[in-house]
Amino acid sequence: MYTRQLARHLPIPVVKLGSPCNSCDIREVSLCGALADEELERLRQMVATVHCEPGQAAFHEGDPAESVFNVVSGTMKLYKLLPDGRRLITGFLFPGDFLGIALHDTYAYTAEAVELAHLCRFPRRRLILLMEEIPLLEHRMLGHAADELVAAQDQMLLLGRKTAKERIASFLLMLAERAARLGQRENPIRVPMGRADMADYLGLTTETVSRTLTQLRNSGIIATKDRGRIEVKAREALVALRESG
Amino acid sequence: MYTRQLARHLPIPVVKLGSPCNSCDIREVSLCGALADEELERLRQMVATVHCEPGQAAFHEGDPAESVFNVVSGTMKLYKLLPDGRRLITGFLFPGDFLGIALHDTYAYTAEAVELAHLCRFPRRRLILLMEEIPLLEHRMLGHAADELVAAQDQMLLLGRKTAKERIASFLLMLAERAARLGQRENPIRVPMGRADMADYLGLTTETVSRTLTQLRNSGIIATKDRGRIEVKAREALVALRESG
DNA sequence: CGACACCTTGACCAACGTCAAATCCGGTGG
DNA sequence: CCACCGGATTTGACGTTGGTCAAGGTGTCG
Numbered sequence: 001m002y003t004r005q006l007a008r009h010l011p012i013p014v015v016k017l018g019s020p021c022n023s024c025d026i027r028e029v030s031l032c033g034a035l036a037d038e039e040l041e042r043l044r045q046m047v048a049t050v051h052c053e054p055g056q057a058a059f060h061e062g063d064p065a066e067s068v069f070n071v072v073s074g075t076m077k078l079y080k081l082l083p084d085g086r087r088l089i090t091g092f093l094f095p096g097d098f099l100g101i102a103l104h105d106t107y108a109y110t111a112e113a114v115e116l117a118h119l120c121r122f123p124r125r126r127l128i129l130l131m132e133e134i135p136l137l138e139h140r141m142l143g144h145a146a147d148e149l150v151a152a153q154d155q156m157l158l159l160g161r162k163t164a165k166e167r168i169a170s171f172l173l174m175l176a177e178r179a180a181r182l183g184q185r186e187n188p189i190r191v192p193m194g195r196a197d198m199a200d201y202l203g204l205t206t207e208t209v210s211r212t213l214t215q216l217r218n219s220g221i222i223a224t225k226d227r228g229r230i231e232v233k234a235r236e237a238l239v240a241l242r243e244s245g
Numbered sequence: 246m247y248t249r250q251l252a253r254h255l256p257i258p259v260v261k262l263g264s265p266c267n268s269c270d271i272r273e274v275s276l277c278g279a280l281a282d283e284e285l286e287r288l289r290q291m292v293a294t295v296h297c298e299p300g301q302a303a304f305h306e307g308d309p310a311e312s313v314f315n316v317v318s319g320t321m322k323l324y325k326l327l328p329d330g331r332r333l334i335t336g337f338l339f340p341g342d343f344l345g346i347a348l349h350d351t352y353a354y355t356a357e358a359v360e361l362a363h364l365c366r367f368p369r370r371r372l373i374l375l376m377e378e379i380p381l382l383e384h385r386m387l388g389h390a391a392d393e394l395v396a397a398q399d400q401m402l403l404l405g406r407k408t409a410k411e412r413i414a415s416f417l418l419m420l421a422e423r424a425a426r427l428g429q430r431e432n433p434i435r436v437p438m439g440r441a442d443m444a445d446y447l448g449l450t451t452e453t454v455s456r457t458l459t460q461l462r463n464s465g466i467i468a469t470k471d472r473g474r475i476e477v478k479a480r481e482a483l484v485a486l487r488e489s490g
Numbered sequence: 491c492g493a494c495a496c497c498t499t500g501a502c503c504a505a506c507g508t509c510a511a512a513t514c515c516g517g518t519g520g
Numbered sequence: 521c522c523a524c525c526g527g528a529t530t531t532g533a534c535g536t537t538g539g540t541c542a543a544g545g546t547g548t549c550g
Binding site: 491492493494495496497498499500501502503504505506507508509510511512513514515516517518519520 | 521522523524525526527528529530531532533534535536537538539540541542543544545546547548549550
């Protein structure tokens with residue numbers, strides 16, 4: 001049923017870091033934002049820039065966890081699979097987001113690019129050592145983990161108790177809010193992922209996602225522009241839908 | 246539909262700490278396990294023991310987050326509510342578990358006792374200050390948060406993609422594994438929570454939980470002894486069910 | 491012994507999934 | 521510029537799982 005071909009595990013091209021971290025666009029929203037210049041230098045010594053083409057994985061569930069990543073640009077999705085191919089996307093990552101926080105020996109999920117993504121890659125062991133030296137780094141990490149935990153709990157509520165319409169409304173608003181936080185325009189919402197990814201994130205099927213969007217369009221709440229862009233016509237209606245009906 | 250009376254917000258009785266942390270039963274599985282005696286003393290100075298009767302909340306979703314807790318004995322449940330009363334339990338907590346890790350200003354969920362529970366309560370602000378002094382404490386915290394994150398992702402997979410039978414099988418095995426980790430006997434599984442709590446944890450209804458347990462009983466996979474105890478007759482069958490079928 | 495809360499069971503229903511067929515688009519090559 | 525290809529999306533008809541509503545049991549505690 002949910003079977004699909006898995007992205008091949010191509011080696012990821014490594015690019016020498018061109019610009020120094022100081023001028024990094026997303027520094028302020030990332031881990032590195034908290035560091036003084038000298039500490040940043042330590043980080044920089046261990047970083048490599050990698051990129052993932054759409055459909056290409058940075059790592060797979062179960063792989064030994066050797067690196068952690070920071071998303072610089074693009075969109076990534078994290079997912080888990082059941083043995084029969086059913087898939088659940090546990091999250092989408094946007095610029096500034098951090099990846100591979102688990103301090104475990106293997107990755108708990110696959111990370112795959114939705115759109116061409118650029119990532120900073122850090123050797124996990126060295127980063128852990130650096131955290132012992134720079135408590136602020138660990139503190140930042142903990143703050144980040146706490147945020148993710150809160151988001152995960154909201155997502156559990158969505159998956160366990162919300163209707164299809166509520167899930168779609170929540171999702172669209174999440175994308176809009178995320179864009180706003182990154183300083184991007186939020187009204188025609190940029191929706192970089194396809195229906196299948198939305199479905200696997202929301203615990204639905206592509207058909208239900210599609211039908212629900214059609215319903216919202218027919219109610220005049222949204223309008224679908226070109227592919228990958230949805231305009232919100234009645235934000236308050238979406239907000240009302242998010243949590244009840 | 247899911248409406249139910251909320252536990253009244255009774256003041257929690259505070260008990261002076263009788264026995265020192267050194268002899269605490271759960272020290273080895275808790276945060277405090279990592280600390281040297283002198284550091285433990287610092288922690289101890291700020292701790293209070295509180296208890297929650299079944300149905301009583303230690304705190305509610307949205308309350309200002311003034312304390313963090315460690316479960317010493319008993320079982321707690323954490324839940325979130327939608328405005329119309331639909332409820333999702335995001336987790337059950339057992340002895341040694343930590344509560345209120347989020348470094349936010351308000352609690353993201355309600356924490357309520359399933360069974361009489363004893364908790365260690367720490368003032369959140371002072372604990373955060375202590376973490377700045379004792380990096381190991383923060384490190385422990387981060388490890389804990391990472392574990393919770395992994396568990397949350399597994400739960401999302403369950404809620405988003407598993408069938409009722411798979412959810413129940415996963416749940417029973419989780420309880421058994423948890424008991425084993427605490428050094429308790431795992432075969433007649435102790436199930437301290439009622440069907441309604443199981444349902445709200447698994448994204449089902451009490452009726453479906455009940456019917457599914459009946460099905461498992463009729464297949465000879467489990468046997469229900471007295472209330473609050475389920476015997477596993479065919480563990481392998483349960484394990485097979487957990488992820489497909 | 492009776493009350494009450496919890497659990498189980500049954501009959502029915504609806505939301506969402508499944509299967510299959512259009513339709514829409516974006517890209518490509520003539 | 522236009523025809524065509526192929527994947528993504530939409531739509532339709534129908535099926536199924538799990539939810540809803542409503543009785544009955546069952547055990548526990550006073």
